[in-house]
Amino acid sequence: MSRPEIDQLILHMQQSVRSEQQLKHFVATGGRYDQEYIKYYTGLDAILLPTNSLWYAFNVTRFTQARTEILVGPLQTHNHPLMIDMKNAATALNSSFQFASAKTLYGHYHLQQIADHRAVVLLPYAVLSYGITELYALGIPMFVPTIDFIVELNLVIDRTLIDKFYCGRSLKFDDMPKQHTNSHHPFSPEDIISPEAIHYWLQFADYYQLPYIQTFSSWTNLIEKLSTTNFKTVHDNMHDENVRRKVELTKKWKSVFAKIDRMQRVIPQDYDTAIKQLWNTTRLQAI
Numbered sequence: 111m112s113r114p115e116i117d118q119l120i121l122h123m124q125q126s127v128r129s130e131q132q133l134k135h136f137v138a139t140g141g142r143y144d145q146e147y148i149k150y151y152t153g154l155d156a157i158l159l160p161t162n163s164l165w166y167a168f169n170v171t172r173f174t175q176a177r178t179e180i181l182v183g184p185l186q187t188h189n190h191p192l193m194i195d196m197k198n199a200a201t202a203l204n205s206s207f208q209f210a211s212a213k214t215l216y217g218h219y220h221l222q223q224i225a226d227h228r229a230v231v232l233l234p235y236a237v238l239s240y241g242i243t244e245l246y247a248l249g250i251p252m253f254v255p256t257i258d259f260i261v262e263l264n265l266v267i268d269r270t271l272i273d274k275f276y277c278g279r280s281l282k283f284d285d286m287p288k289q290h291t292n293s294h295h296p297f298s299p300e301d302i303i304s305p306e307a308i309h310y311w312l313q314f315a316d317y318y319q320l321p322y323i324q325t326f327s328s329w330t331n332l333i334e335k336l337s338t339t340n341f342k343t344v345h346d347n348m349h350d351e352n353v354r355r356k357v358e359l360t361k362k363w364k365s366v367f368a369k370i371d372r373m374q375r376v377i378p379q380d381y382d383t384a385i386k387q388l389w390n391t392t393r394l395q396a397i
Contacts, residue, residue, distance in 0.1 A: 153292030
């Protein structure tokens with residue numbers, strides 16, 4: 111993606127949701143990070159409809175704590191290289207905690223197998239993932255590095271447009287558009303050099319937004335927190351939060367549906383007619 115293409119995409123989004131032209135069109139995001147990111151470049155206030163697994167992973171398992179191993183996530187990883195640091199910290203503190211990956215233990219696993227574990231240590235590589243929403247819906251206590259520690263470990267490598275996963279080979283920071291005047295963030299989300307900018311934007315990651323996810327500042331601190339945490343209490347708190355979130359999300363989605371025209375729409379015969387009917391303009395598509 112080039113700078114002109116980014117500019118065209120931003121213009122297209124802005125034109126598509128002009129409230130004075132089309133009340134039924136809006137932008138929604140699955141996470142707080144994306145919500146703030148879109149605001150930074152477009153000035154648009156996106157509706158937050160959090161990505162979740164509540165409609166298939168909530169209230170379908172029992173939190174048994176039957177397995178002694180503490181799982182290490184992402185769950186699709188076989189053996190994370192940092193597991194040795196956890197094991198060394200446990201040994202140094204004479205702790206009996208054992209760490210394992212779900213893939214190593216089970217291969218293809220079922221939700222109940224995950225719910226048989228006391229906790230998961232998350233080492234996230236992105237700011238949002240369905241794996242985290244699944245664990246939260248299951249009510250499995252999660253432990254994630256603090257922002258300072260996660261930056262030190264350089265774990266989050268899937269966050270910006272200029273990351274190597276996306277456009278990093280052809281797009282650099284200087285190619286990115288300037289901040290929209292409606293946005294008041296002190297740093298650019300695409301700044302991967304400034305520690306202050308990285309710290310600032312990581313606060314919007316899902317695992318720092320959701321309540322009851324525990325944080326640890328070192329491997330020793332992780333073992334200490336695992337040793338003192340009442341996993342059942344955390345699970346119960348997460349369960350109550352899931353109940354609340356499901357009610358809130360249902361209301362939000364109903365509100366979205368209410369904005370959509372329930373009358374059957376006559377499908378325009380061609381693109382130009384559609385643009386004229388919907389936005390009263392002859393040119394909307396900026397791309």
